Amino acid sequence: MNITKLLNIKYPLIQGSLARISRHELVSAVSNAGGLGILTSVGMDQAELRAQIDTIRNETDQPFGVNLMLQQPNIPELVEVLVEKRVPVVTTGAGTPAPYFEALHENGTKVIPVIPNVEIAQKMEQLGVDAVVAEGMESGGHIGQMTTMTLVPQVADAVNIPVIAAGGIADRRGVAAALVLGAQGVQVGTAFLAAEETPISSIYKQMVISANDNSTAITGITLGDPVRSLKNPLVEKIVQLEQSGSTKQQLRDLLDGSLKKAVYDGDAADGSFMAGQIAGEVNEIKPAAEIISEMFS
Ligand SMILES: Cc1cc2nc3c(=O)[nH]c(=O)nc-3n(C[C@H](O)[C@H](O)[C@H](O)COP(=O)(O)O)c2cc1C
Structure with missing residues (x-):
């Protein structure tokens, strides 16, 4: 199924989870602008995750997601909250969502793992996930070994579920390239570090916007x-x-x-x-809505 229909969003864009960063302010801004905002759950306990989800639901009536960074020690407790709150989408990083898949999926939650290679993409398809994010090593944060350019077409050929490209995408050229490579949409992280709504130190934002290709x-x-x-x-x-x-x-x-x-x-x-290698192309702090509309103009 088409990714915008599957996720009920206007633009085929997921704001990649940003550990400790993509809290309700950014998530609501992205979802209100027609993308899919993804809440980080890194460092949160059940109470904080519940409060963040409730705040997002007060700030937007649009779909959003929550990311599980599977290296975290309290994933089973966080999953309990995601089931209780019936979150529309869960993305996962750094591991397999298999132990939690049934509980989430049977509850109506779309599950979308981030994958670094073809073999894992195929395993995830067999598990029954709704889509995969194929993330190249240009990305910021925890990375695999393949580049977006080589990974996306090989994953797109290997699976029959929607593929979302991530890694090195920050403008409409990147979006167009991802679609040509066989992706149905994009996941963007680094560009959102410079969104006005992103709740991080101003020094972090300045470091991103002053970065070059080799930073x-x-x-x-x-x-x-x-x-x-x-x-x-x-x-x-x-x-x-x-x-x-x-x-x-x-x-x-x-x-x-x-x-x-x-x-x-x-x-x-x-x-x-x-931050990812595309930081060199992120030169301005602007509202999330502007970042998104420029990518799809
Ligand atoms: C600061 C930062 C934190 C991240 N934290 C997570 C995370 O907690 N979980 C996850 O699945 N991906 C995480 N990512 C990856 C992003 O969600 C996204 O896939 C990636 O940034 C896309 O590549 P780009 O940085 O080139 O846009 C992080 C990326 C960055 C830059």
Whole structure:
């Protein structure tokens, strides 16, 4: 089925979940503008997730989704809330939604996992998911190994469910390219870091809009969990430590709490400012509605 019909949205655009960042302010703005806003659940307990969902429902009557970052320790409790609240869409990252799929799907929730390769896309199709987001390693945050350019057409050929392209899309050229590659829609993360409504430190937004094509680096390769962020003293330190064979514990100590330092404190030295390679093309802070309408103009 067509992705706009499936999700009941105007534009075939999902705002990718942004850990600790895509809270109700951004989600409601995107959904009100005709895309699908996705609420992060990272760091939330049941009460906070319930409150965020209720706030979104007060701010918009349009569909929205919630993301489960499956590395989080309290996923079963969060799923209970998603079932109770009958959220329209759940996207998942960093793992398989299989243990939670039936409870969500039977409750009427569309389940859309983010996948990094063809094999996992096919497994997800067998599980019965409604669509997949094929995310290339240009993306900000936790990444796989394939590029959007190579991943999207291969996934589109391999499955019969809708494919949504993610990674490196920030304007209408990116949207057009994704559709030509066989995707039915796009998921966008980095461009929304610079949305007016996005509740992050102003330093984070400034770092995104002043980034160029060469401003990101990948850390966490030796931890088996590669993450793309904007280069800063923390990232440079970690890259050096990984090259010199430091212990996993040393790296974890540096990374622990570093996203919070970026999002809330704007700690330019020690924060982890996750963003994708397309940050070089994101040059202005503007309302989410404008970001979306320009992509589909
Ligand atoms: C700051 C940041 C945080 C992210 N957090 C999550 C997350 O918690 N869960 C998830 O599934 N994807 C996460 N992503 C990936 C995005 O949802 C999206 O797929 C990706 O940003 C798309 O690529 P782009 O950055 O090139 O637009 C994150 C991306 C960024 C930039």
